Each structure stands twice: as C-alpha cells, then as structure tokens.
Amino acid sequence: MNAPxxxxxxxxxxxxxVAYHKKPVLYGIxxxxxxxxxxGIIGPNGAGKSTFIKAVMGLLxxxxxxxxxxxxxxxxxxxxxxxMPQRESVDWDFPVSVMDVVLMGRYGRLRLAQRPTKQDxxxxxxxxxxxxxxxxxxxxIGNLSGGQQQxxxxxxxxxxxxxxxxxxxxxVGVDAATEAAIIALLRELKSRGKTLLVVHHDLASAKEYFxxxxxxxxxxxxxxxxxEVFTPEILQTTYGGxxxxxxxxxxxxxxxx
Amino acid sequence: xxxxxxxxLLFGCVFLVPEVAHAVRIxxxxxxxxxDRAVRFFTFRDASLRNxxxxxxxxxxxxxxMGTFLVVRKLALMGDALSHAVLPxxxxxxxxxxxxxxxxxxxxxxIAGLLGAGTIQLIRNTTRHKEDAALGFVLASxxxxxxxxxxxxxxxxxxxxSGLDKFMFGQAASLGRGDVWxxxxxxxxxxxxxxxxxxxxxxxxxxxxxxxxxxxxxxIFHYSLMLLLAFAIVSSLQAVGVVLVxxxxxxxxxxxxxxxxxxxxxxxxxxxxGLCSGAVGAFFSFVxxxxxxxxxxxxxxxxxxxxxxxxxxxxxxxxxxxxxRSRSARVQRENTLKAIYHVLEGNEFRSEHVSLRELAxxxxxxxxxxxxxxxxxxxxGFVTLFSDAVTxxxxxxxxxxxxxxxxxxxxxxxxxxAHIAADHVHEDAEKIEHILGEDAVRQxxxxxxxxxxxxxGKLIPGIEDISLGSIPQPADRATGFGPAPH
Ligand SMILES: Nc1ncnc2c1ncn2[C@@H]1O[C@H](COP(=O)(O)OP(=O)(O)OP(=O)(O)O)[C@@H](O)[C@H]1O
Ligand SMILES: [Mg+2]
Numbered sequence: 001m002n003a004p005x006x007x008x009x010x011x012x013x014x015x016x017x018v019a020y021h022k023k024p025v026l027y028g029i030x031x032x033x034x035x036x037x038x039x040g041i042i043g044p045n046g047a048g049k050s051t052f053i054k055a056v057m058g059l060l061x062x063x064x065x066x067x068x069x070x071x072x073x074x075x076x077x078x079x080x081x082x083x084m085p086q087r088e089s090v091d092w093d094f095p096v097s098v099m100d101v102v103l104m105g106r107y108g109r110l111r112l113a114q115r116p117t118k119q120d121x122x123x124x125x126x127x128x129x130x131x132x133x134x135x136x137x138x139x140x141i142g143n144l145s146g147g148q149q150q151x152x153x154x155x156x157x158x159x160x161x162x163x164x165x166x167x168x169x170x171x172v173g174v175d176a177a178t179e180a181a182i183i184a185l186l187r188e189l190k191s192r193g194k195t196l197l198v199v200h201h202d203l204a205s206a207k208e209y210f211x212x213x214x215x216x217x218x219x220x221x222x223x224x225x226x227x228e229v230f231t232p233e234i235l236q237t238t239y240g241g242x243x244x245x246x247x248x249x250x251x252x253x254x255x256x257x
Numbered sequence: 258x259x260x261x262x263x264x265x266l267l268f269g270c271v272f273l274v275p276e277v278a279h280a281v282r283i284x285x286x287x288x289x290x291x292x293d294r295a296v297r298f299f300t301f302r303d304a305s306l307r308n309x310x311x312x313x314x315x316x317x318x319x320x321x322x323m324g325t326f327l328v329v330r331k332l333a334l335m336g337d338a339l340s341h342a343v344l345p346x347x348x349x350x351x352x353x354x355x356x357x358x359x360x361x362x363x364x365x366x367x368i369a370g371l372l373g374a375g376t377i378q379l380i381r382n383t384t385r386h387k388e389d390a391a392l393g394f395v396l397a398s399x400x401x402x403x404x405x406x407x408x409x410x411x412x413x414x415x416x417x418x419s420g421l422d423k424f425m426f427g428q429a430a431s432l433g434r435g436d437v438w439x440x441x442x443x444x445x446x447x448x449x450x451x452x453x454x455x456x457x458x459x460x461x462x463x464x465x466x467x468x469x470x471x472x473x474x475x476x477i478f479h480y481s482l483m484l485l486l487a488f489a490i491v492s493s494l495q496a497v498g499v500v501l502v503x504x505x506x507x508x509x510x511x512x513x514x515x516x517x518x519x520x521x522x523x524x525x526x527x528x529x530x531g532l533c534s535g536a537v538g539a540f541f542s543f544v545x546x547x548x549x550x551x552x553x554x555x556x557x558x559x560x561x562x563x564x565x566x567x568x569x570x571x572x573x574x575x576x577x578x579x580x581x582r583s584r585s586a587r588v589q590r591e592n593t594l595k596a597i598y599h600v601l602e603g604n605e606f607r608s609e610h611v612s613l614r615e616l617a618x619x620x621x622x623x624x625x626x627x628x629x630x631x632x633x634x635x636x637x638g639f640v641t642l643f644s645d646a647v648t649x650x651x652x653x654x655x656x657x658x659x660x661x662x663x664x665x666x667x668x669x670x671x672x673x674x675a676h677i678a679a680d681h682v683h684e685d686a687e688k689i690e691h692i693l694g695e696d697a698v699r700q701x702x703x704x705x706x707x708x709x710x711x712x713x714g715k716l717i718p719g720i721e722d723i724s725l726g727s728i729p730q731p732a733d734r735a736t737g738f739g740p741a742p743h
Pocket of ligand 1: 025046
C-alpha cells in the first residue's frame with residue numbers, strides 16, 4: 001500500500017464509502033489509478049458516478065475510507081486536480097461572461113483577494129481557443145447553446161493546468177464533431193502525462209475512447225484495461241438488474257435511527 | 258485601493274458637513290407649506306434632516322450590494338425571511354434596559370437574524386424540506402414572536418418607548434447620530450469586503466462545488482455574506498422598517514440585473530439605485546411631514562425597476578418593441594429598393610429612372626402608398642425622388658444590389674445544397690435577404706462557385722457590380738447587368 005512511489009500515483013482510493021443522509025450510495029471502493037491514462041467511469045443512472053467524483057474531491061462527507069492525490073490528502077494537493085462538473089450544476093443566467101468563467105479555472109493558483117493577472121488572461125484565452133470558443137469570450141454564458149456551455153466548462157478545466165482531471169459527463173449534449181474535438185483534446189492531455197477520469201454514458205464509444213474503465217454500480221464492479229473489463233459478463237453485472245439486496249439494505253439503513 | 262475611494266468619499270460627506278447647533282427634530286418643524294419644507298430639505302439646514310438623508314442613502318448602498326448577491330443566488334426570499342426574523346431581537350434589545358439603545362438593538366437583532374439563518378439551514382439539512390418551506394416557517398414564526406414581544410413592551414409601564422413603533426414601517430427622521438455612524442461603518446464594511454473579495458464572492462455564488470474543489474473555504478464566504486446581510490438588514494430597520502427591508506434588498510438589485518449581465522456592473526448599479534431610492538424616500542417622507550419612509554423608498558425603487566423594465570437597452574419592453582419596429586421599417590425600405598431594382602431589371606437597365614406608376618404596378622399598391630414608402634426611403638439617402646419618378650443614389654444602388662444578390666444567392670443555395678424545390682425557396686429568401694451578413698455571403702458565393710444565375714435564371718449581382726457604385730448603363734455595357742446572354 002505505501003509503495004515508495006505513492007507520490008506518483010495520481011489517485012488512490014481505499015475502502016471509500018459515501019452516504020447521503022445515512023443511506024450509502026457507494027460501498028468500499030478500492031482503486032489505484034496509474035499516471036498518464038485516460039480512464040472512463042461508466043455505470044447506469046444513479047450508480048454513484050458523480051458521487052464518486054465529488055467524494056474524491058472532498059465535496060461530500062465520506063463515511064469511511066480515504067483518498068490520496070499524488071500521495072497526499074486532497075486538501076494538500078487540490079491545485080493538482082482539475083474538475084469539470086455536470087452542466088446542470090450551475091445557474092446559466094448568472095451575470096458572468098464566458099471569459100470570467102474560464103478565468104475561474106485560474107483562481108486556485110491565486111492568493112486570497114488577488115486578481116487574475118495578464119498571464120492568467122492569456123492562458124484563459126488559449127484554453128478558449130482550444131475549444132473554439134474564443135469568438136464568444138465576451139458573451140454572457142446564458143446566451144450559449146448546451147454544447148457551447150459544455151465547451152466553456154472544458155476550457156475552464158483546461159485553464160487549471162492540473163495533473164489529474166475529473167470530468168463529469170463532458171460529452172453530454174455536444175454534437176459528433178465537437179465530441180471528436182474534445183476527445184482529441186483529452187488524448188493530447190494524456191500524451192503530456194496527465195491523468196483523466198471521465199464519466200461517460202455511451203457504451204459504444206467508451207470502448208474506443210478509454211484505455212481503462214471503472215465500472216460502477218453502488219460498488220466497484222471492475223477496474224482495468226478496457227479490453228479486459230469490457231466484456232458482456234461484467235457489463236451485465238454493472239447494468240443488468242438492480243442489486244436488489246444491496247439497495248434494500250441501504251434503504252433500511254437510512255430508515256433506522 | 259481605488260475601490261475604497263467611494264466609501265471614503267461618502268464618509269467624508271457625512272461627517273465633514275458643518276454641524277448646526279440646536280437642531281430641531283423634524284417632527285417639531287413648523288414650516289407650513291410643502292414648498293418651505295422642500296427648500297429646507299435641499300438646504301440641509303438641520304442635522305436631523307442630514308442624518309435622515311445620509312442614513313437613507315447609506316442603507317440604500319448596503320441593501321443594493323447585499324441584494325445583488327441574493328438575486329444572483331436566487332435567494333431573494335432569504336432577505337424577506339431574515340428581515341422578519343430580526344424583529345424579536347429588536348424587542349429583546351429594547352427590553353435589555355428599556356431604552357432605544359442602537360447598540361443593544363443592533364446586537365439583539367443580529368443575533369435573532371443569525372438564529373433565523375441557522376434555523377433555515379438546520380431545517381434544510383435535517384428534513385426533506387427544501388429552502389422555500391424553511392424560509393416560510395422562519396419568516397412567520399420569528400415575526401410572530403416579535404409581534405408578541407412588541408405588544409408586551411407596549412403594555413409594560415415605564416421606559417422611553419418613543420420611536421419603537423418606527424421599526425415596522427420605518428422613519429428616517431428618527432435616525433440619530435449613532436444610527437448614522439452605525440450605517441456608515443456597515444456601508445464601509447460591505448463595500449470594502451465585496452471589493453476586496455470580489456473574486457471569491459463571485460465564484461462561490463456561481464459555482465460553489467467548483468470553488469470547493471479549488472480548496473476555497475466556501476462556507477466562510479457564505480456565512481460572511483449572510484453576516485453582512487444581517488448587518489445591512491438590522492442597520493436599515495429603523496429607516497425602512499421590518500416589513501419593507503426586503504424590498505430594498507431585492508428591487509434595486511433586480512432592476513440592475515435587467516440592465517447588465519456583468520456582476521461587477523450589477524453591484525455598482527444596484528448600489529446607485531439603492532442610494533437614489535433612499536434619498537427619494539427620505540425626501541418625500543420629510544416633505545410629507547413624517548410620513549413613513551419605507552414605503553416611499555420602496556416606491557422609488559419600484560419606479561427605477563419599472564424604468565429598467567420598460568427602457569432597459571437590451572431587455573426593456575419598450576426598447577425591444579422599438580428595435581422590432583425599426584427592423585420592420587428597414588425590411589420595408591429594403592423591399593422598396595428591391596422593387597425599384599426589379600423594375601430597372603425588367604427594362605433591361607435602359608433607363609436610370611423608374612416611374613412611380615411602374616413601381617406601383619410592380620408592388621400591386623396604390624400610387625399614394627408607393628409615394629409614402631419612397632419618402633421614407635429617401636430619408637436614408639438611398640434614392641432621389643422626382644415628381645413622378647425615382648432613381649437610385651450610389652449608396653442606394655449598392656444596397657439594392659446587395660439585397661437582390663442575397664435573395665438570389667440564398668435561393669440558389671437552398672436548391673443546390675439543401676435540395677429544396679426551386680418553387681419553394683422564394684419565401685425563405687424574402688426573410689434571409691435582410692439579415693445575411695457579408696461573411697455569410699462570401700461563404701455562400703464560394704460554396705456556389707461564384708455562380709451568376711439563380712434557380713430562375715436571373716442574374717446574381719456580384720461584388721464587382723456592387724462596388725461599382727454607379728447606376729449601370731444600358732445593356733451593352735460590360736458590367737454584367739445586361740440581359741442574360743443566351
Ligand atoms: N443530494 C442528494 N441527496 C440524496 N441522495 C442523492 C443526492 N445526490 C444523489 N443522490 C443519490 O445517490 C445516488 C447516486 O447519485 P449520482 O448522482 O452519483 O449518480 P450518477 O451515477 O452520477 O447518475 P447519473 O448517470 O444520472 O448522473 C442516486 O441513487 C441518487 O438518488
Ligand atoms: Mg451524474
């Protein structure tokens with residue numbers, strides 16, 4: 001467990017259990033993610049994919065277990081993690097421009113009360129350029145299509161210049177061309193030694209996009225190279241039939257005081 | 258540092274104005290006519306009036322700033338709940354030593370406010386209820402307790418109870434020097450905090466989850482904002498009243514929201530609107546002999562809101578209507594230009610002049626109608642109008658060519674690229690021709706290999722014809738405007 005190179009393991013999760021109102025939605029997840037890989041997280045709706053990502057970042061209280069980012073706690077290494085939340089997580093009527101949002105990706109590197117510098121703006125502009133959104137830089141974010149909003153979020157994550165990226169459904173609501181452009185971007189990040197965990201819904205493309213897959217359904221069903229875990233049996237266990245006993249037990253746990 | 262200038266200036270205005278000795282309380286003023294009182298207001302002769310005015314303006318700033326965060330966080334009702342929740346605190350602050358001591362009341366009210374905020378949070382976290390139920394519960398129950406305590410105070414003998422009733426609907430004239438000081442301190446605190454931590458408050462309001470993932474202490478920013486909000490409410494109570502503070506929080510900010518889509522500008526506008534509403538409220542309350550101030554402030558704020566609603570440059574109803582109107586007027590003019598072009602084309606460009614009769618026939622309209630339209634077009638400098646004929650000016654020629662080109666290009670594009678039947682494309686082109694930009698035209702031309710004929714065999718004016726800028730000569734000239742070569 002305490003391998004000497006643990007500081008080069010981007011993400012290590014040990015026996016992670018997460019509960020909402022005492023009702024567990026993730027049980028005992030154990031993971032060790034190697035550096036420089038593009039990893040898909042797949043599982044049915046409500047499997048706990050978003051929950052897993054949030055728990056890794058400490059956004060949710062954890063019932064048991066621990067998470068290490070490059071060998072340290074999340075708090076200590078949060079500047080090495082980039083996050084792209086689900087699009088629905090924010091109010092798009094909020095009075096900020098596209099540029100403002102992308103600049104938020106730089107905030108983690110700024111001190112308290114420090115304003116973004118010229119260099120930060122330059123980086124933000126480059127990231128917008130990469131997702132082909134530069135012409136929209138001064139638009140209010142609500143005037144964008146869903147796919148464009150998604151690209152703004154991606155640009156913000158890119159602006160974080162992190163080593164480990166956690167992305168929640170970056171491909172939702174984007175057209176095929178944009179999806180291809182995004183996956184090219186992610187692959188480029190990977191080739192530069194970054195590690196990416198991407199929640200994904202489309203099984204057909206998952207096989208082609210990712211080196212490794214995390215299959216989740218309330219627990220870790222499988223984690224490994226795509227060719228090894230993308231098998232009918234494992235997919236069946238992940239998606240087929242609810243895990244009736246597990247969810248029943250969870251239900252009782254939440255009703256007993 | 259530049260950001261701190263505004264509060265400092267305000268501060269200066271408040272306390273450097275020379276003090277007038279033996280100032281009377283506003284209620285004791287004897288000026289009889291409204292005019293006299295208005296004059297008195299604008300000469301700032303007595304200190305109590307100055308206190309009222311400056312206090313109202315300061316509270317407007319505080320409420321505008323805090324209200325902006327409530328509005329963008331969709332927490333507008335939070336202001337309402339908190340302002341009602343402070344009432345028991347006011348009563349307890351008074352009971353402390355049976356006097357209207359600003360500090361005791363401030364502390365009592367702040368504690369009650371925070372207790373209310375805490376209760377809301379508690380209900381939300383531990384029950385299945387969403388925010389709205391929690392807000393409703395806290396608002397009503399705390400307000401109820403407050404009313405009971407107030408009734409009790411009225412029935413207890415002794416103590417100086419004057420001015421306590423002002424907490425309901427507000428009376429700026431009852432602001433003392435201490436109250437104004439308190440307001441000033443809180444205004445500086447609010448402006449300073451928001452200016453210094455603008456970045457942090459923006460990101461935690463917009464995307465709290467992301468902010469936390471960056472390691473920011475989101476909770477601290479949330480609670481500091483709620484604390485500032487409670488301060489703003491409590492310090493404003495005496496001038497606006499419990500019932501209407503929330504309006505001063507929400508209305509200026511909501512008006513600002515309609516005028517801009519940048520948070521920084523919205524904060525500034527909301528503060529300005531709040532300040533103006535405060536001043537107007539104080540003025541009317543004074544001129545109308547101690548009428549309650551709160552309602553006037555709120556009315557002033559509502560007037561600002563109505564103006565923003567109707568005349569806001571982007572989202573205003575009147576502005577939208579006006580834009581719509583001017584757009585349809587432009588379309589109308591451009592259609593007239595196009596009709597002139599068509600007549601010229603029908604005559605194979607043999608003459609520069611188009612008679613009004615021909616034009617009327619072409620458009621299937623009366624001579625009067627055509628005349629009226631041409632007069633409108635002439636105002637834009639596109640045509641020269643004679644008694645019974647009309648010619649293009651160079652700019653009119655250019656515009657007409659563009660419109661016809663846009664129309665025909667679009668028809669060609671729809672038939673060639675989108676495979677729509679040639680007799681279906683006219684209607685669509687009628688609309689598109691007015692809005693096609695130069696870039697789109699370049700792309701279309703390229704895509705269509707610079708074709709010269711539209712699906713109906715008519716000639717498409719090209720860029721070289723348009724930039725010619727002069728009236729084409731009869732068919733034999735080599736500009737491409739002759740009859741179609743067979
Ligand atoms: N705020 C919450 N309070 C209570 N339960 C929640 C909350 N958020 C999620 N859950 C529950 O946790 C479980 C996992 O949710 P999660 O959002 O992680 O699923 P997901 O895998 O991301 O699903 P999707 O594919 O729909 O995004 C679900 O059963 C859901 O009902
Ligand atoms: Mg999800």
